[in-house]
Structure formats: structure tokens, C-alpha cells
Amino acid sequence: MANPSAVCNGHLHHHHHQKQNNLLKSGIYKKNGITKGMKKNGVSNGTLYKKTFIEHFEQAPMYVAVLTFLGFGVGTIFGYLRDFMRAWGLEKRNIAAEREEQKDFVPLYQDFENFYTRNLYMRIRDNWNRPICSVPGPQFDLMERVTDDYNWTFRFTGRTIKNVINMGSYNYLGFAETDVNALKTVTIELQKYGTGVCSTRQEMGTLDKHVELEKLVAKFLGVEDAMVFGMGFATNSMNIPALVGKGCLILSDELNHTSLVLGARLSGATIRIFKHNNMQSLETLLRDAIIYGQPRSRRAWRKIIILVEGIYSMEGSIVRLPELVSLKKKYKAYLYLDEAHSIGAVGATGRGVVEYFDMSPDDVDVLMGTFTKSFGAAGGYIAGKKDLVDFLRTHSHSAVYATSMCPPVAEQIIRAMKCLMGLDGTTQGLQRVRQLAKNTRYFRRRLHEMGFIIYGNDDSPVVPLLLYMPGKIGAFARRMLEKNIGVVVVGFPATPITESRARFCVSAAHTREMLDTVLNALDELGDFLHLKYSRYSKSSHPELYEETRLELED
Numbered sequence: 001m002a003n004p005s006a007v008c009n010g011h012l013h014h015h016h017h018q019k020q021n022n023l024l025k026s027g028i029y030k031k032n033g034i035t036k037g038m039k040k041n042g043v044s045n046g047t048l049y050k051k052t053f054i055e056h057f058e059q060a061p062m063y064v065a066v067l068t069f070l071g072f073g074v075g076t077i078f079g080y081l082r083d084f085m086r087a088w089g090l091e092k093r094n095i096a097a098e099r100e101e102q103k104d105f106v107p108l109y110q111d112f113e114n115f116y117t118r119n120l121y122m123r124i125r126d127n128w129n130r131p132i133c134s135v136p137g138p139q140f141d142l143m144e145r146v147t148d149d150y151n152w153t154f155r156f157t158g159r160t161i162k163n164v165i166n167m168g169s170y171n172y173l174g175f176a177e178t179d180v181n182a183l184k185t186v187t188i189e190l191q192k193y194g195t196g197v198c199s200t201r202q203e204m205g206t207l208d209k210h211v212e213l214e215k216l217v218a219k220f221l222g223v224e225d226a227m228v229f230g231m232g233f234a235t236n237s238m239n240i241p242a243l244v245g246k247g248c249l250i251l252s253d254e255l256n257h258t259s260l261v262l263g264a265r266l267s268g269a270t271i272r273i274f275k276h277n278n279m280q281s282l283e284t285l286l287r288d289a290i291i292y293g294q295p296r297s298r299r300a301w302r303k304i305i306i307l308v309e310g311i312y313s314m315e316g317s318i319v320r321l322p323e324l325v326s327l328k329k330k331y332k333a334y335l336y337l338d339e340a341h342s343i344g345a346v347g348a349t350g351r352g353v354v355e356y357f358d359m360s361p362d363d364v365d366v367l368m369g370t371f372t373k374s375f376g377a378a379g380g381y382i383a384g385k386k387d388l389v390d391f392l393r394t395h396s397h398s399a400v401y402a403t404s405m406c407p408p409v410a411e412q413i414i415r416a417m418k419c420l421m422g423l424d425g426t427t428q429g430l431q432r433v434r435q436l437a438k439n440t441r442y443f444r445r446r447l448h449e450m451g452f453i454i455y456g457n458d459d460s461p462v463v464p465l466l467l468y469m470p471g472k473i474g475a476f477a478r479r480m481l482e483k484n485i486g487v488v489v490v491g492f493p494a495t496p497i498t499e500s501r502a503r504f505c506v507s508a509a510h511t512r513e514m515l516d517t518v519l520n521a522l523d524e525l526g527d528f529l530h531l532k533y534s535r536y537s538k539s540s541h542p543e544l545y546e547e548t549r550l551e552l553e554d
Helices: 017-026 062-087 111-119 121-127 184-193 208-221 232-237 258-267 279-292 321-331 386-395 397-401 407-421 428-450 470-482 512-529
Strands: 139-146 155-166 225-229 249-253 270-274 304-309 334-338 366-370 380-384 462-468 488-490 500-505
Touching: 062 111, 062 462, 062 470, 111 121, 121 470, 155 512, 184 407, 208 225, 208 380, 208 407, 225 232, 225 386, 225 397, 232 258, 232 366, 232 380, 249 258, 249 279, 258 304, 270 279, 279 304, 279 321, 304 321, 321 334, 380 386, 386 397, 407 428, 428 462, 428 512, 462 470, 470 488, 470 500, 470 512
Parallel strands: 249 270, 249 304, 304 334, 334 366
Antiparallel strands: 139 155, 225 380, 366 380, 462 500, 488 500
């Protein structure tokens, strides 16, 4: 379904609540999920965290998992039955097929690979790719469409569904807006520069707006230099291959975004996966990499780089940056931090997870982020030491071959960033950051109290609500739309097969009335569809692991 490669070769790490309670009672584990009972050089690992760090990953009751597998099993059986009927002409074949005269050719695609798409996804396809016809603010307008052949094709009715509450867009700070006064400077730049640059950064595509934006990004992040790119996805996929190559080792979180996965694969470096946010798993890989070196030759790795995200877009979890930086320093590895969802969304002034943990930007070797979410624009950036950025200006595939960011988009980012920094003479940016944090905590707290299972960190504006059963994915999204609420639902293969979910993105632009409307609808729908699986409403589930050998240095 959505974002099929978001989960890379792994499943979520679940934690047993009863075992956790026993450990908490025994005093071995504390709320921040760090083992306090073990010390090195007399320093407790818990001192790495300056604030309480709580994440929720409650495991569903056993009957839910059984019914979920049963639902997929029944769907698979009927899928094979319908394929048999299509093969014998008893049912119309709607999906693309090879022409008769090409039957002797090697097929362009494997028919079995599309089994899930044609037999399961098609039944609920109406819940994705819905076209909107307004700015994706806290509310939007939706073009109504209907299907006459069970979602194989759609037709538009010509009607518009007005004022749908938007709980799916990454408009964290509410900068996706059409206010004339707010966009005045963008309009001026549009009239001055036009819409496109028509060249790459290394040819004739570097404008004064790009230079201004890069200086502002570096100042905002507190680093020496920064470089901006026209596409957020390509910021990862086209720059990672410039930083690492053959003879290098990439250690990647199993739930990293597709752009990180693609960039790692294109680099030609060796890739090893560690369990999601599990520092024990990462340290094991680091230790083995140092001891054994490269396969066969046993030579030392040219570079070891750790790829992580600030906020994981499917889990709502926040990277354990203090522990990660400690490991990085201990084993002399490099750290690449993707702040696509966290820049602007967390931290006292919106400067991402580095500020959230009250750490120095110098602790991270490569700071990456996008302008597509909190800044209501497009593109991305890489920031850090001047030597790093100068190297990318010469060697980045995106800088050499991709068209530069268009000037009006650059101006939109500049105005949003200046607002966050208070350089526009107002405190509006700070108010937006605080409102987002307030909305996030309120929304998550209410969902916990209602009895839903939600994943992630208490401060993360990405809120996954677990649906589990395949039949409930479509029912949930359709009934929410009937209540004029637009939601994003996600299932296999973007998530593990037993963990289908709805993903809410909270915005600073959401009013309390909007959130209450959504919460009331969820409360009613949760009872109707029996989605309130939590056995521990209003409870916390810190990250716990059975491994007990993690040793970190400050």
C-alpha cells in the first residue's frame, strides 16, 4: 500500500507489559528506557538523557493477531479462487496482461507478484490517491469520485466535499497556507524570477536566493555550512552514494525510509541492518565491524556510517540520539541523521531532535532534512562542516545533474525559517512550535484514555493508531470520510502484515475544536469497529530489551 519500502527487512520490536512491570518494580529499569543498574566508570547510562523519554509499543491481545492472520488467509483463498475464474473466463480480467503474441517472451513482470494488488489491495483502493482541490491546510476540499467496478476504475461526480479535516498531511507547523499577506514575499520572487531555473547548480542554476537560503539554514541549525536540493527524496538517494562506496560499511535502522535504503544500495557499500532503535543491536554490529573488518580480506573498513531518522514516519518513534552519539564516539563511526519529520516539529524552537535532546549539532556528522513538511515547501538540505558541504558541491549527483530549486519555493522556505527564528520581528514561529507540541500531547493523551493502541513517542506529531485486521482498513477510512475527516491508512507491505494502522499527523494549525471533532469520531468508530484493543489505557511502555550488556560512555 503506501510507501512499500518503509519497512526494511524487519518487524517491530514489541515489549511484554507484565515483564516490564516486574522490572520497573525491581528498580532495574526507569522511565527513559535506559538500564540504570549498569554503570561504566561510575557513570550511569541514564545521565545521557536530560528529560523523560517514553515510547509506546503495546502488543495486541493474542486473539487480534489470530483474527488478523485468519483475515489474510481467507482473502488469499478467495484470491486464488478468483484467479482461477479469471483464467477460465468466468470472471472479467481487469488487470494488465501480456499479449498473446508475446507469450514466448520473458514476461515484463511476474504475475504472482501482483497477487496481493489485484485480490486484496483492489478491494480497498478507494481509500488511497484521493485527489484534493485546495491547499492542504488543517482542512481541505476533496474531489468526489465513485467506482462502478469495485475500484478497478473511478469516475468523478463533479461534486466537491468541502472542509474535510486534514489529519494526513505533514503540515506540522501550518505553513501550507494561502494567506495573501503571508505569501507576499513569495509572490514578489515569483514575479522577479519566474517559476523555473532550467539548469543545475554546477552550471547556471545557482541563484542569489539559493545562497541566501543556504546561509540561513546553516545559521538555523548552528553549523558551518549547508547545501539545498530541489527534491527531498533525492537529497538522501543521490548524496549517500557520494559519501560512501565500496569498502565502506553502512549500518542502517531496519525501519529507515525508502530514500535512505535506496541511497545505501546505490552507494555500493556493504549494508547491515540493526533492530529499530535498538542500541544493543547496533553496538553488536559496530563491535563486529571493528574486530573482523571486511569479509574475506579482514581489512579495516574505509568508513563506517550509521543511518537513522529523527522521527520514524510509520512508527512515530524518536531516535535515541544520546545513546547513538555515545556509540558513535566510542567506535569512531560517522552519523547520518535524517530529520525529514523532526526538523521544525520537535525541539523548543523547532530545531529538531538535536535540540530536543539538548545536544550539540557538532555531535552529528551529516545533518539532513527536508522542506516538504514543516516548511510547507519542497526540497531538502544537507548541513554540517564546511569541508563536507564543499565536497558535496563538487561530487553530489543531485548538484551535477538535477535542476536547481525554483526561486519561489526557496523564498517560501526562507520566510518560514525566518518566522521560526523570529527574524520577521514576531513570535509567531515560536507560538506555532509550542502549539504543535500542545496539540500532540493532547491528541495522544486522549487516544490513550479511550483505549486505542498507538505507537511512538509522547512528543511525536506522527501518531499511528493500530487497526490490525485487513477488513478494518477500508471500513475505518470510509467511515471517517463520511464524518468529513480525511485520514491515511497503511497496511502490508508498508507495515508488517499484522500491524495495519491509521497514521495521524498533528498540525499546529489544528484548533482544539477540530481535534475534539476527530477524537469524538474516533471514540464512536472505535466502539463500532472494536478497535480499542489496549489493555493498559493511560499507560506507558518504555523500550526494554533482554540484552543487558550495553555499556556507554558519556
